[in-house]
Amino acid sequence: MLGAKKGLNIKVAIYIEPDDDGSYHAYCPALKGLHVSGKTIEEARENARHGVMAYIASLVKHGDPLPIGIIEECREAEGSRERREFIEEMEYSPA
Secondary structure (H helix, E strand, C coil): CCCCCCEEEEEEEEEEEEECCCCCEECCCCCCCCEEEEEEEHHHHHHHHHHHHHHHHHHHCCCCCCCCCCCCCCCCCCCCCCCCEEEEEEECCCC
């Protein structure tokens, strides 16, 4: 089928930790530099999902390679403060 757009299924680990000011910090170790925050865990998670999609869109737009093994094993770091981990399954569809 010519001209059909195909989506890209990705899985990425999102870690969320409480910040000192009462907000939450979310980051994705597989996507270097992706750090966001939110007033609640849910807001930080949603902001991270949007950040992942923007990150992937930028890689595709500029012809950069996607990280190999975009999902990595989630492990609790020693001394972490109530860190939560989520595995997000998303589909990226080029606009």
